[in-house]
Amino acid sequence: MKRKSILSILLTGALAISLVGCGGKKTDDNTGSASEDKTITIGVTPVPHKEIVEQIVPDLEAKGYTVKIVEFTDYVTPNTALEEGELDANYFQTIAYLDETNEGKGLHLTYTKGVHLEPLAVYSTKIKDIKNLADGATIAVPNDPSNEARALRVLESAGVIKLKDGELVTPKDITENTKNLKFEELEAAQLPRVLEEVDLAVINGNYALEAGLSPAKDAVFVEDSTSEASKKYHNVIAIKEGNEGSQKIKDLTEALTSETVKKYIQEKYSDGSVVPTF
Structure with a gap:
């Protein structure tokens, strides 16, 4: 071009x-x-x-x-x-x-x-509390390296998984996955569109807002926006x-x-x- x-x-x-x-x-x-x-x-x-x-x-x-x-x-x-x-x-x-x-x-x-x-947030149309996530559930996350790593760290802070140390972690870096969760890596813009098809989706703020989603009202877990890491x-x-x-x-x-x-x-x-x- x-x-x-x-x-x-x-x-x-x-x-x-x-x-x-x-x-x-x-x-x-x-x-x-x-x-x-x-x-x-x-x-x-x-x-x-x-x-x-x-x-x-x-x-x-x-x-x-x-x-x-x-x-x-x-x-x-x-x-x-x-x-x-x-x-x-x-x-x-x-x-x-x-x-x-x-x-x-x-x-x-x-x-x-x-x-x-x-703040990055986790959304679901199937559960109201992330603690009720079923065994074998499917979670959609962004597929670009920085946003995927951020999404996985949010899931770790929610107690869903544990990860290795490092910056650009991926699902391959999960060290503990007691619920045998499955991960779908998708372009960030697509995440709101697949929300009905997965159990959880970790959605970037701008795309969540475009889809009419509010972290305070609709999310089952929200990133800590006051942390040093944020x-x-x-x-x-x-x-x-x-x-x-x-x-x-x-x-x-x-x-x-x-x-x-x-x-x-x-x-x-x-x-x-x-x-x-x-």
């Missing part, structure tokens, strides 16, 4: 919000000078990331920016688009996922600040390495970690499904 094709295809069906600001001549340096490009193109997944970014558009417009929000429905393409320069930033992923993607795919991405945490699961503003000095990245980061955003998250997600981390 040619370099510019990813974004051009996605923009066909994506939400793109364009606010007319003062344009300037684009420059390749990151000095934040007056001639710097005044368009910010940011990739997001729908919920809650797109909703949160929409809250800061007026503030960025007031600074003369045109903001384009490009919606993605997967975890792979927004990082490819960022690496290839088709996005200025993306906001959908955890620190752990970003680190794993850089290492696994040879990307050159970093982040400015964390914005929020979505810090690597903060959702961050990702950028290409070398762009840290860009004025528009500084302005974007300031806007996404503002009191406006904190208040919005706390009011919109008062059930704790999304927690501000700044």
